[in-house]
Amino acid sequence: MTNEDVLQDHAHRQVVRVGDTVRRPVQPWTETVHALLRHLEAVGFPYAPRALGIDEKGREVLSYIDGESGPLGWAKVVEDDGLTAFARLLREYHDATASFVPPDNAAWAFGATESNDREVICHGDFGPWNVVWQGQQPVGLIDFDFARPAARLHDIGYALQYIAPFRDDTECTRWLRYPQPPDRRRRLQRFCAGYGLLSTADTADIVDAVIREQRANVERVRRLADAGHEPQATWAADGYLRDLEEKVAWSQAHRHLFESG
Known part of the structure; x- marks a missing residue:
């Protein structure tokens, strides 16, 4: 056996x-x-x-990709080198998917965005928990269940909410492995530089993209929960949608922490 x-x-x-x-x-x-x-x-x-x-x-x-992933991934993106490597991995992934032609009968967990929004195949859940690390180097990207055709900014906004992060100081130090409250503006700029997205002088558009993605994520979780998919149905029953909406409100109220002065 x-x-x-x-x-x-x-x-x-x-x-x-x-x-x-x-x-x-x-x-x-x-x-x-x-x-x-x-x-x-x-x-x-x-x-x-x-x-x-x-x-x-x-x-x-x-x-199977050997290495550290899941909750162990959070500590890997706290230091600058890990944050930059994380951003470069996303860029390499996006570039590799730009030439992918989905099959005629393609099915996506969340459905695709409008065709004119399609630049790449977004991973859909690009967070530290879905990267496999060996030491300080990423060696794998896993769990493509939520992949879908979309603009690059969907994945970028999703990732930044967790690794800038768009979270309060208590959550950063208690759960996300930061030894002290992070310099969120500098981290957002460093991620953008690692991805090769834009000049780091102006981040307002990126902050807008993060907040849009946070709102969209609330609706995706709600839609899957309403359709009976797990774990989203359990999350909704346990009040997770309210938590997500509170995080959107926090981001809106604290966007000055991320934007260039």
């Missing part, structure tokens, strides 16, 4: 490791994500898992 090491054991999803592979439940968008992963392999993007098909239990099979 093949040994299965449980990597994630939530009520809605169990993820296991079998040898050098990861097995995860199939979703309606799995086939589309596998097409994306095959494209990333073909263009030489080295950080994504390889799509290896479906196993005898009906689970998707992906190659």
